[in-house]
Amino acid sequence: MTYINDLSDVGPDDVAVAGGKAVGLGGLIHAGLPVPPGFVLTTDAYAHFVDDNHLAADIQDIATLPPQAEPQTYEDASQRITALFRTGTMPAEIAAEIGAAYGHLGSRETAVAVRSSATAEDLASASFAGQQETYLNVRGMVELSTAVIDCWASLWTARAMAYRAREGVGPHEVRLAVVIQQMVEAEAAGVMFTANPSNGRRDQTVISAAWGLGESVVSGTVTTDDVVVDAGTGTVVSRRTADKDVMTVYAEKGTREQPVAAARRREPVLDDRAAAELVRHGRRATDHFGAPQDIEWARAAGKFFILQSRPITALPEPAADIPDTWPLPYPKGLYFRASIVEQLPDPLSPLFADMIDGSVARSLTALLADALGKNVIRDGDVGLPTINGYAYYYYRTSGMWRMTGKAPAAVGALARGKAHMGVAGWREFSHPRYERVIKDWQAKPPAELTGEDLLEGAQALLDAGTVYYTAVQSIIPLAATSELSFRAFYDKLVRRDGDPPAQAFLLGYDSEPIRAEKSLHDLAGWARSDPGLTSALLERPTAALAECQRTGSPPAGVDNPLWQEWRFAFQEHLDLYGHAVYNLDFASPVAADDPSALLETVKFYLRGQGTDPHERQRELTERRESLTEQMAGRLGPRRRAAFLRLLRWAQEMAPIREDALADVGLAWPLLRRMLLELGQRLVDSGVIASPDDVFWLRHQELRSAVDFGLAAPGVRAAVVISGAARPVRAAVVEERRMLWRGQVKAAAPQMLPESRWMERAFGSMMPAGSQHQRGDVIKGVGASSGRVSAPARVLAGPQDFGQMEPGDVLVARITTPAWTSLFAMASAVVTDVGGPLSHSSIVAREYGIPAVLGTGVATQRLATGQQILVDGDAGTVTIEHPGAADAAQGGNVVGI
Numbered sequence: 001m002t003y004i005n006d007l008s009d010v011g012p013d014d015v016a017v018a019g020g021k022a023v024g025l026g027g028l029i030h031a032g033l034p035v036p037p038g039f040v041l042t043t044d045a046y047a048h049f050v051d052d053n054h055l056a057a058d059i060q061d062i063a064t065l066p067p068q069a070e071p072q073t074y075e076d077a078s079q080r081i082t083a084l085f086r087t088g089t090m091p092a093e094i095a096a097e098i099g100a101a102y103g104h105l106g107s108r109e110t111a112v113a114v115r116s117s118a119t120a121e122d123l124a125s126a127s128f129a130g131q132q133e134t135y136l137n138v139r140g141m142v143e144l145s146t147a148v149i150d151c152w153a154s155l156w157t158a159r160a161m162a163y164r165a166r167e168g169v170g171p172h173e174v175r176l177a178v179v180i181q182q183m184v185e186a187e188a189a190g191v192m193f194t195a196n197p198s199n200g201r202r203d204q205t206v207i208s209a210a211w212g213l214g215e216s217v218v219s220g221t222v223t224t225d226d227v228v229v230d231a232g233t234g235t236v237v238s239r240r241t242a243d244k245d246v247m248t249v250y251a252e253k254g255t256r257e258q259p260v261a262a263a264r265r266r267e268p269v270l271d272d273r274a275a276a277e278l279v280r281h282g283r284r285a286t287d288h289f290g291a292p293q294d295i296e297w298a299r300a301a302g303k304f305f306i307l308q309s310r311p312i313t314a315l316p317e318p319a320a321d322i323p324d325t326w327p328l329p330y331p332k333g334l335y336f337r338a339s340i341v342e343q344l345p346d347p348l349s350p351l352f353a354d355m356i357d358g359s360v361a362r363s364l365t366a367l368l369a370d371a372l373g374k375n376v377i378r379d380g381d382v383g384l385p386t387i388n389g390y391a392y393y394y395y396r397t398s399g400m401w402r403m404t405g406k407a408p409a410a411v412g413a414l415a416r417g418k419a420h421m422g423v424a425g426w427r428e429f430s431h432p433r434y435e436r437v438i439k440d441w442q443a444k445p446p447a448e449l450t451g452e453d454l455l456e457g458a459q460a461l462l463d464a465g466t467v468y469y470t471a472v473q474s475i476i477p478l479a480a481t482s483e484l485s486f487r488a489f490y491d492k493l494v495r496r497d498g499d500p501p502a503q504a505f506l507l508g509y510d511s512e513p514i515r516a517e518k519s520l521h522d523l524a525g526w527a528r529s530d531p532g533l534t535s536a537l538l539e540r541p542t543a544a545l546a547e548c549q550r551t552g553s554p555p556a557g558v559d560n561p562l563w564q565e566w567r568f569a570f571q572e573h574l575d576l577y578g579h580a581v582y583n584l585d586f587a588s589p590v591a592a593d594d595p596s597a598l599l600e601t602v603k604f605y606l607r608g609q610g611t612d613p614h615e616r617q618r619e620l621t622e623r624r625e626s627l628t629e630q631m632a633g634r635l636g637p638r639r640r641a642a643f644l645r646l647l648r649w650a651q652e653m654a655p656i657r658e659d660a661l662a663d664v665g666l667a668w669p670l671l672r673r674m675l676l677e678l679g680q681r682l683v684d685s686g687v688i689a690s691p692d693d694v695f696w697l698r699h700q701e702l703r704s705a706v707d708f709g710l711a712a713p714g715v716r717a718a719v720v721i722s723g724a725a726r727p728v729r730a731a732v733v734e735e736r737r738m739l740w741r742g743q744v745k746a747a748a749p750q751m752l753p754e755s756r757w758m759e760r761a762f763g764s765m766m767p768a769g770s771q772h773q774r775g776d777v778i779k780g781v782g783a784s785s786g787r788v789s790a791p792a793r794v795l796a797g798p799q800d801f802g803q804m805e806p807g808d809v810l811v812a813r814i815t816t817p818a819w820t821s822l823f824a825m826a827s828a829v830v831t832d833v834g835g836p837l838s839h840s841s842i843v844a845r846e847y848g849i850p851a852v853l854g855t856g857v858a859t860q861r862l863a864t865g866q867q868i869l870v871d872g873d874a875g876t877v878t879i880e881h882p883g884a885a886d887a888a889q890g891g892n893v894v895g896i
Helices: 015-030 043-052 056-063 071-086 092-103 140-156 158-167 215-219 272-289 339-343 350-372 397-404 407-415 422-442 451-493 502-506 512-528 531-539 542-551 560-577 596-606 613-633 637-662 668-684 691-696 699-707 718-722 730-743 756-765 798-803 817-823 839-847
Strands: 004-006 038-041 112-118 134-138 176-182 188-193 204-211 225-230 236-240 246-250 255-259 293-300 303-311 333-336 393-396 777-779 781-784 787-794 809-812 828-831 851-853 867-871 876-879 892-895
Touching: 004 015, 004 092, 015 038, 015 043, 015 112, 015 176, 015 272, 015 303, 038 092, 043 056, 043 092, 043 140, 043 176, 056 071, 071 140, 071 158, 092 140, 092 176, 112 140, 134 140, 140 158, 140 176, 188 215, 188 272, 204 215, 204 272, 215 246, 225 272, 236 272, 272 293, 272 303, 333 397, 339 393, 339 451, 350 451, 350 691, 350 699, 393 397, 422 451, 422 637, 422 668, 451 502, 451 637, 451 668, 451 699, 502 613, 502 637, 512 531, 512 560, 512 596, 512 613, 512 637, 512 817, 512 839, 531 560, 531 596, 542 560, 542 596, 596 798, 596 817, 613 637, 613 839, 637 817, 637 839, 668 691, 668 699, 691 730, 781 839, 787 828, 798 817, 809 817, 817 839, 828 839, 828 867, 839 851, 851 867
Parallel strands: 787 809, 809 828, 828 851
Antiparallel strands: 004 038, 038 176, 112 134, 112 176, 188 204, 188 293, 204 225, 225 236, 246 255, 293 303, 333 393, 777 876, 781 851, 787 867, 787 892, 867 876
16 A cells, blocks of 8 residues: 655645645646755554554543643643554555655755644644644654654644634544655745735735744744735835844754854845746745735745745735824814714715715705895705714805704704604604605615616615604704703702712603514514524524524424414514614625524524513513602602603603604614615626625616616626626726725724814713724713623624624614614623714613713723623723723623
């Protein structure tokens, strides 16, 4: 039997025989790249050694450990298995083949590197790199045989076994091949990523370089030079030259570290020309393997050698540079991230940005004209432009001064219901009108509409939603005024020491978010009545359940009639509440499109976690009524009448505010269906690659496609017309997505231009605090009482909801009514935007959890898993450090 393969003979299908590292090296050789000569000792040799020494049963018994086993348990198992290997004897036939292949590399004392090549290593799906051992500068057959056996034994290091257990790879599934290569006497070495791992850019190559052998770079014992190179042109984009004080060199046996000569410590390891040459090797490897590569390289006598190549795992999607300047599109104006912008925490998709700007301008102009008079507001005075993708309310300076003088009268007029504002305007005009527009377009199936009709319908629905939101904006200050008035009266003229805060009198009422939560709890209770359905919902991946909900196909093990009954009940929930938006940008799916977040909440309740919302509401109601009776009983007639009148006003307004906000996205499911229908037609026409790419087109581009006939049903001609090998707008869509990913990492200023007078004049009115906070204490607004120490869970949106763990602190830019289902799991809530009368505060009080809102920087300063102390009374969030004397345990309520 043959146990040796030359590396040049190893192909892409030989992983089971040669392991991932050898397959990678074989691919590099086939791509024409300079690879040091060598061979691979196949997995058959490993199996023969194990069988010949009767080790298999003992290894299986020792190595079968659960993923949650203690590190020392893995360490003990590793030591026992290593001892088994070291007592083994190399079979004579294997030793003979190794000796013959070694002799072909040079003399009997040729220095070689002995490296593991596992069957579950260097794969695109998981990175098992570094889990086994490498032995360098091995000379002679005795040392080589010992190194091979030690390499085989390293398949069972503690870190390798623990990693495989976490990845679900069983002990019986792995074998180890061994790569033996001639050593390169490297003057310099390092690693190269053919895509930028920090921002995901596939057009950038990142090189780390150090003097000497590459072992010091891989092990992290030396600070490296870091060079970023444009992969297309070979031009150096950025360079950081380190002070390299140590290097790895050959020893008599193995390697050793020695100081770098003073003259070379700050000298660049690679000049621009050498970096460009190395990048060309990287591009060839990427082209050959069809994916970005993590490459180890060495340089000797001015020549590069490629020592290893593996796919980069967990590479982020490409992102542009984070913007650091905020240029104003219209210089003579003021810009604010408030009002509707609070529902737009992220940069806008291009299509939404184009459509919403004109929609908001029309809505606001009409409203202000009704409230202030037709000559006060002029074209161009207001708008919703974007800066670095972020939406800002814009007021032209001259128009703002004209509005300011009439503002008090306008506020009074709107509060009285002028221009269909206020509660009566919302209830009797704005909400019914919004529903009528939706109903009219629902009667027209999107698939049967022309492209022109779809675009018209999308704009009409967006305009209706914008007008509706404008009406809602008149309810929010009324709700705020009612609560503030009651609170001021209660705190000054009623409350005594020991009495509860004013918020206790406003809890326990129904509102749309609370009704939605109770509906999910009831669905979980209904599912719990059937063990098979319960098991399917808990055990199946949420994405698979969402697909079963969409298609109607039951999960395995669930009877079809039962699943259809469940599906109908869940669909009723989506019909009632699935329009709640996580983000007003229609590029973000709502629950009606993707119910995964709601299914996670059903699972949460099915596991018996959380509290019964019906019972919680009943307890809050009983306490509220008891407190009201108690307070009213100790007041005189006039004070009691005022107390009850203000209380009833506040109690009436808070649920109305939540109901009104919850329906802002009422048109969004239909609006998204229309735009995705357009998107699918543009896919069929070869314009874009995926239906949701439509959101990344500019409005004029979409209009042009419609006018050109590319959005008509059944049109499939654009690919032929353009002659393009890929969709004609694919590149620009990718570029815009990349730009968005860079922008979303920025901290958008609350006001522009940034100046002291702007901060003094308007800072206190903004929904977020200072973005220049430093230190371990982040200040915001205490919006719900209590103190909790727990791990942070930073969520960008619904795509992250599945990461939420019970007891985490929910940290987000904002929360809308669609986020309510997460409050049942959270121990506290922290947001960048919001205040004591925002949705987050109202719901947090209902759940009895602390809330600190309007921090301005929480999502920038906090990281998931970080232990934080949320103080809802002081309005602070403190970053706790491990080992601090007063650090509380995760989820510990340290004071309510």
